[in-house]
Amino acid sequence: MSQIHLQVNNLSKDFGGLRAVNNVSFEVNGPELIGMIGPNGAGKTTLTNLLDGALIPSGGTIYLNGKRIDGIKPYQVARAGLGRTFQVTRSFRRMTVMENLLVPGMALHTTASRKAQEKKAWEVLEFLTFEHLANEYARSLSGGQQKLLELGRLLMLDPDIIILDEPFAGVHPKLMEKIYEYITTVNARGKAFILISHDMDTIFTLSKRLLVLNFGSLIADGTPDEVRQDPTVIEAYLGEEDEEYGTAMPVVDVHQLVEEEGDAS
Numbered sequence: 001m002s003q004i005h006l007q008v009n010n011l012s013k014d015f016g017g018l019r020a021v022n023n024v025s026f027e028v029n030g031p032e033l034i035g036m037i038g039p040n041g042a043g044k045t046t047l048t049n050l051l052d053g054a055l056i057p058s059g060g061t062i063y064l065n066g067k068r069i070d071g072i073k074p075y076q077v078a079r080a081g082l083g084r085t086f087q088v089t090r091s092f093r094r095m096t097v098m099e100n101l102l103v104p105g106m107a108l109h110t111t112a113s114r115k116a117q118e119k120k121a122w123e124v125l126e127f128l129t130f131e132h133l134a135n136e137y138a139r140s141l142s143g144g145q146q147k148l149l150e151l152g153r154l155l156m157l158d159p160d161i162i163i164l165d166e167p168f169a170g171v172h173p174k175l176m177e178k179i180y181e182y183i184t185t186v187n188a189r190g191k192a193f194i195l196i197s198h199d200m201d202t203i204f205t206l207s208k209r210l211l212v213l214n215f216g217s218l219i220a221d222g223t224p225d226e227v228r229q230d231p232t233v234i235e236a237y238l239g240e241e242d243e244e245y246g247t248a249m250p251v252v253d254v255h256q257l258v259e260e261e262g263d264a265s
């Protein structure tokens with residue numbers, strides 16, 4: 001197993017006058033399972049876009065396993081070992097599920113033969129319990145199944161670090177369980193995850209470490225327990241509470257988490 005090391009140094013991204021990501025630094029060491037949370041517009045997706053090469057940073061550097069990856073193209077970042085899924089699912093709708101799985105390998109010119117790729121694709125389908133869907137067009141899949149197909153495509157590339165942007169949003173509970181299982185199983189196989197979600201229950205349960213973004217800045221980096229009790233984090237989620245709009249994040253259960261914490265002590 002290769003040694004996984006991601007190093008993000010003072011990363012920033014400006015959109016005109018708006019600083020969407022502000023001086024963010026953190027590291028991923030080994031097969032960690034990290035959650036990334038933050039109110040809407042905090043900069044989570046923008047940070048992901050910087051990490052996977054879709055956006056060029058306004059400042060800062062990113063190293064993956066010792067190789068500098070900021071400023072290189074997404075396919076080169078993928079080859080270097082970082083893969084991501086999208087908040088809005090992207091699949092080749094007019095291709096079959098099997099063809100969708102074979103595309104990443106072909107696009108990245110992996111050395112594996114077509115036969116080896118197909119064998120791997122069947123393993124991925126089996127893992128997803130998707131064998132029966134192999135010849136369906138991607139467009140005929142449900143939203144949740146499309147998310148799983150995206151996860152399957154990632155497995156074909158076998159990245160060291162996987163960033164999932166809202167994998168549970170709008171997914172049927174049954175498929176949610178499957179995605180949950182995917183994350184824990186692939187993590188146990190030695191892959192690192194950065195999981196972005198507004199589903200607080202899930203993310204606090206799954207993650208061993210949490211990164212919290214607010215207005216583009218990393219305001220906390222610690223264990224779920226540390227983050228839960230961090231006054232800056234509580235302020236970020238509850239500070240904007242307002243009679244008309246409520247909290248900045250509709251599904252947040254920080255109220256409850258804070259109460260539970262209180263009960264336990």
Ligand SMILES: Nc1ncnc2c1ncn2[C@@H]1O[C@H](COP(=O)(O)OP(=O)(O)OP(=O)(O)O)[C@@H](O)[C@H]1O
Pocket residue numbers: 015018020038039040041042043044045046047087
């Ligand atoms: N391409 C862009 N051009 C201009 N502004 C952008 C662009 N992409 C994002 N932004 C802005 O950058 C900020 C961060 O947005 P981002 O999508 O990264 O937040 P997020 O944390 O992913 O939010 P959500 O939880 O709603 O997905 C927001 O103010 C957003 O409007």
Ligand SMILES: [Mg+2]
Pocket residue numbers: 044045046087165
């Ligand atoms: Mg987002």
